[in-house]
Amino acid sequence: MPVPAPELGSFNFVPVTKENLEWADLITIDLSLYNTPEGRKELAQTLIKAVREDGFFYVKNFDIPQEKVNRQFSLGKRFYETPLEEKLKYVPEGLDNGAFNGYVPSGRRILDPASGLRDRTEVYNIPKFNGDFKHDHPQIIQDFLPEIEEFARSLHSEVLDPLHVLLAIALELPEDYFTNIHKYEVKSEDHLRYMKYTKFTPEENLKLGRLWGRGHTDLGSWTLLFRQPVAALQIQNHKTGEWKWVKPQDATLTVNACDALTLLTGGYVKSTIHRVAAPPKDQEHVDRLGLLYFSRPHNDVPLATIKESPVLQREGYTQNNFEKTGNPCPDYGTMDLREAKVAAHQERRAR
Template sequence: MPVPVPELGSYNFVPETKEDLDWADLITLDFSLLKTPEGKKELANTLIKAVREDGFFYVKNFNISQERVNRQFALGRQFYELPLEEKLKYVPEGLDEGKFNGYVPAGRRILDPVSGLRDRVEMYNIPKFNGDFKHEHPALVQEHLEEIEQFARSLSTEVLQPLHNLLATALELPEDYLLRIHDYDQKSEDHLRYMKYTKFTPEENLKLGKLWGRGHTDLGSFTLLFRQPVAALQIKNHKTGEWKWVKPQDGTLTVNACDALSFLTGGYVRSTIHRVASPPKDQEHVDRLGLLYFQRPNNNAVLHTIQDSPVLQREGYTQNDFEKSGNPVPTMEQWTFAKQKWQRTPNIVRGVDEKHATAQILPGWNEKIYA
């Protein structure tokens, strides 16, 4: 029988933690400054500092209402209330080979080899709306697909395009330089994600060492994370190597730079190492719902270091790891599915399968253990 489509209703966020955590002091980009040439120059300088030092930063005043954001959280909540058998109909064929659009069920990783505790992370990935991808979804999602498309496209125009313009300016490139390889109308593996972390008990969290997910980097260009108040995200500072908590900030997006930008800039832009810890005690009793957008260059873009940037030439960032090793430089499509296949390997035991943790993704690139 078809599953009825519920009304979205309102979305109420849980209270923020009252614990005094070791918060990261992150830079905020205020997009209201985009209105003037002086403001754009200031933002370009701020952005390059952020992606060089912390890797994570906040964006505010990005012209997407909180009401629209809340509706997406409400959709995510409703999706995860669907029966498991309904969600399992949308597991992508080839999940173990790196496919990811659709539903990724929890329990694919063993977090504690002694107790056998597995991850409780579920994902639902919705690809681009540029005509390259089939959109077959549960009735709940299908019913709101036009709204989801408008939301996803607005992330491109209101957030990602300005970020690439600013980054190009900071690298002394033409303003549209990076936009050419991040064209929404071209095929790329961008996706919007509803992501749920189901809670563990306090006793289970102790067995997990209070860590739900190991340190890692994202494979694309920028990841957008909408504010939700359950503290769990931690980042590793590029300079000090210290792990710091990322504080939810009202009316902001949390953004991080990823692997593809690091390759394109020969390591000048740093791909940020981050992980998911168990929430503090006053939030340990709730599930954590995430709303994210993962942006990637066009599939046919070759991840060579940009040679046209006077900044990269002056600073000596002229080769990425593939180029230094003499191995072929992959296209974004090759890189995406090589790393996704590694990420989606089932039944890996954390802390035991260290060969997997440091596996070769492609000739010229091995993953690393980030704790």
């Protein structure tokens, strides 16, 4: 049943950049083709090409109205207008030891030792609504929690489940293989995120080399990034090491494959190194608001190479780095995240 939509206010997207940036040429997955066996087969091959070559791709024609996406941006904007002293009440215990649900304040990383400039990135993470996680939120979030839950669940049914089915088809696995280890009702570290990058001055951006963060990959299975037109995301080509910008496309999601899929496929699916740069000069006067969703396997899923895939067997992707070194593959919920990062990095570079 649809959740009633209380008044929230509008979110105004800034104009797209007019600068001639070097954009990455990414594949688009058109989910309007998903509803027939022939369409799914075609999309499966398109998807595997995308996650083998770029790791990033676009998804369009997912069944979530743009109005609902806009309301989530408006909600994120309203949250970040909350006074800092109120937001700080929701910093998770154990933040320095890996806890992440709740509010993560800016200024925790030094970006430029010479000037002492620190990051200006704020994060608010909301975990699953399946009973496994305590939900304690500021009033602005609490007031809209039913709508947030409906939105988060729709990302599973309308985007993630189709991607999991397509990946299973591409690997010649049963269609429910990946959906069975990514069920919403089972405990996992999925989370919805409102993310704010507060602007730097042009002079500060020069001191930072116009980079707001180091290159990294994402943990988990998929990251969903909703379109917003402040250009800042850059990805690194697997073969050449060249950095290119990811262009915000109308009515799309930008999606990237993540480290858990790299480990589950022995490096066949490639998570891509990416970073956030200072926006082009005609956009660097505005703050950048992000709306993201991070998908994770169930916490009890071992990150071992999938042995049942004929494709992985034929192509020789039969062991990930944990298995090659004789170490046990950890469950997602108990693994050392830094160790998994190293293992996934080695998988990306192995072939």
